[in-house]
Amino acid sequence: MMSTTESGKVPLRKSIGLPLLVLASGQLVISLDYNIVYVALPDIGAGLGFSDHDLQWVVSAYVVATGGFLLLGGRAADLLGRRRMFVVAALLYAGSSLVGGLAQTPGVLVAVRAVQGIGGSLLFPATLSLITTLYNEGPDRNRALAVWGAAGAGGLCFGSLLGGVLVEAFDWPSVFFVNVPVAGALAVAGRLLFPADGPWDRSRHFDVAGALTATGGITLLVFLLVQAPAEGWDTPAALVSAVLSVCLLTLFAVVERRSRDPLVPARLFAHRGLLAAMGVTALFSATFSSVPYFLTLYFQTVHGYRAVATGLAFLVPAVVVAVGTQAGERAVSAFGTRRMLVGGMTLGAAGAAALGLALTSDGSYPSLLPGIVLLGLGQGAAWTGMWIAASAGVASGDQGVASGLASTTLQVGGAVGLAVLVALAGGVGQNASGPGLLGGIRTAVFAIAGGIGIGALALLALRRATSTSP
Numbered sequence: 001m002m003s004t005t006e007s008g009k010v011p012l013r014k015s016i017g018l019p020l021l022v023l024a025s026g027q028l029v030i031s032l033d034y035n036i037v038y039v040a041l042p043d044i045g046a047g048l049g050f051s052d053h054d055l056q057w058v059v060s061a062y063v064v065a066t067g068g069f070l071l072l073g074g075r076a077a078d079l080l081g082r083r084r085m086f087v088v089a090a091l092l093y094a095g096s097s098l099v100g101g102l103a104q105t106p107g108v109l110v111a112v113r114a115v116q117g118i119g120g121s122l123l124f125p126a127t128l129s130l131i132t133t134l135y136n137e138g139p140d141r142n143r144a145l146a147v148w149g150a151a152g153a154g155g156l157c158f159g160s161l162l163g164g165v166l167v168e169a170f171d172w173p174s175v176f177f178v179n180v181p182v183a184g185a186l187a188v189a190g191r192l193l194f195p196a197d198g199p200w201d202r203s204r205h206f207d208v209a210g211a212l213t214a215t216g217g218i219t220l221l222v223f224l225l226v227q228a229p230a231e232g233w234d235t236p237a238a239l240v241s242a243v244l245s246v247c248l249l250t251l252f253a254v255v256e257r258r259s260r261d262p263l264v265p266a267r268l269f270a271h272r273g274l275l276a277a278m279g280v281t282a283l284f285s286a287t288f289s290s291v292p293y294f295l296t297l298y299f300q301t302v303h304g305y306r307a308v309a310t311g312l313a314f315l316v317p318a319v320v321v322a323v324g325t326q327a328g329e330r331a332v333s334a335f336g337t338r339r340m341l342v343g344g345m346t347l348g349a350a351g352a353a354a355l356g357l358a359l360t361s362d363g364s365y366p367s368l369l370p371g372i373v374l375l376g377l378g379q380g381a382a383w384t385g386m387w388i389a390a391s392a393g394v395a396s397g398d399q400g401v402a403s404g405l406a407s408t409t410l411q412v413g414g415a416v417g418l419a420v421l422v423a424l425a426g427g428v429g430q431n432a433s434g435p436g437l438l439g440g441i442r443t444a445v446f447a448i449a450g451g452i453g454i455g456a457l458a459l460l461a462l463r464r465a466t467s468t469s470p
Contacts, residue, residue: 024150024151026086029090029093031155032158032162033093033097033116034063034120036163036178037059037113037163037175038163038296039164040163040172041058043171044058044109047171047172048103048104048109049106057113061113062114062120064222064226065117065118065120066117067219067411067412068218070124070404071211071264072263072404073121073126073400077122079400082194082197083190083191083194086123086127086130086190087190090123090190093120096112096116097178097179097180098177099115100116101174101180102173124407125401125403129399131145131148132391132403133399142329142333142384142388145384145387145388146328147325148387149380149387150321150322150326152383160311162175163175164309168308207255207256207259209255209259210255210259210263214263217244217248217251221412222415223241224241226415227241264401268398268401271393277406281386281390282409284386284413285410285413286416287348288383288448290414291355293418295313295314298359317372320373320380321377322380323377324344324380325380325383325384327380328340328344328385331344332388337388341381341389342459344377344380345378346456347375347377348374348382348452350449351370351372352371353371353449354374355371355372358370387406421444421448424447425440425444
């Protein structure tokens with residue numbers, strides 16, 4: 001499943017330190033931008049006059065747009081140039097963040113978040129495919145992915161701290177303005193440091209019909225998964241979204257079979273390693289990535305932490321996850337990708353179970369640390385391993401769309417997972433209160449432990465089936 005067959009590569013640059021720093025910074029921006037607004041939501045709602053019902057779209061607009069456009073972004077990186085798409089995406093981030101900080105109405109801010117999501121859908125596969133083509137498959141690429149993964153994992157956790165500090169010191173627009181110089185610098189650095197893309201290969205055509213049907217179908221699917229749990233699955237919006245999503249994705253499958261240059265080449269669906277990696281990314285996002293949501297509820301609602309205190313509480317998870325990404329890279333070299341993934345997920349399942357036991361109404365922060373450490377180490381190792389698996393054995397010209405496929409399942413898995421977990425927890429949310437809240441949070445965390453454990457067992461069973469097959 002997790003082969004390490006050598007594929008075509010662009011020449012490896014001698015100076016790889018600065019390019020890797022820029023690529024890691026790109027992933028840091030994506031992670032920060034997703035997470036930094038959480039602690040600013042109450043101030044954003046009060047400042048712009050959002051209703052309680054509509055405030056969720058400050059987050060959801062980003063998620064829906066990112067999930068819907070990732071396949072398009074991945075193929076654009078392959079066909080139009082990875083450096084070009086990196087620079088365009090960084091400039092899109094910078095411009096939309098500036099408008100977001102200046103926004104005076106809810107509609108403008110939600111639109112800005114959607115544009116930022118499109119920027120993320122272009123930047124993520126461009127960044128990942130640059131890594132997988134600049135660094136040869138094996139130890140060099142694994143090391144680069146570990147550094148890139150550490151930046152992303154750190155951004156998810158440090159975003160809460162940075163958001164809390166900025167909101168308390170400079171008010172909510174600062175969580176948007178902070179992206180402007182950073183994203184602008186990334187665009188300049190990417191233009192200077194990455195190899196030129198070369199002329200566009202006119203023999204390869206962009207699959208416009210496939211891009212439109214895939215983007216529309218996936219966007220509606222993510223919208224359905226984000227909106228329906230709160231509004232109901234039988235509402236007109238949910239039903240229309242479901243029907244249109246199924247129709248568009250079915251049409252996408254038909255278009256791809258007839259296209260001369262399909263958006264997603266059929267050969268990728270025969271790549272077992274990529275398919276397995278897509279399953280792991282979906283499970284990862286549904287489980288590991290849902291933990292901060294419930295921990296934030298626990299810190300702020302159960303124990304009354306302020307924004308900065310909540311951010312500080314996520315410092316330890318950030319450091320541990322970063323350590324886990326580095327340990328995962330070394331473990332891949334020693335044991336192989338599949339074994340490392342099984343080990344990391346087993347560690348994560350044990351950590352989530354320990355964390356669930358420690359979540360009590362009078363529990364102290366130190367009592368959470370054993371679970372946080374085990375969970376974080378497993379999360380970091382699994383994050384590095386799943387991207388190594390997703391790129392292994394994929395041809396250079398398909399790295400962008402392979403990244404788009406894996407990152408699309410990451411987004412959809414996260415939307416499905418959080419919706420299911422919130423339902424299992426009794427519908428707990430940011431405004432929840434009462435004795436049922438803590439019980440709901442613990443139920444969700446134990447469910448996360450079970451989901452990660454089942455995933456580890458599935459990978460182990462797949463390994464045994466592969467090894468015993470004729």
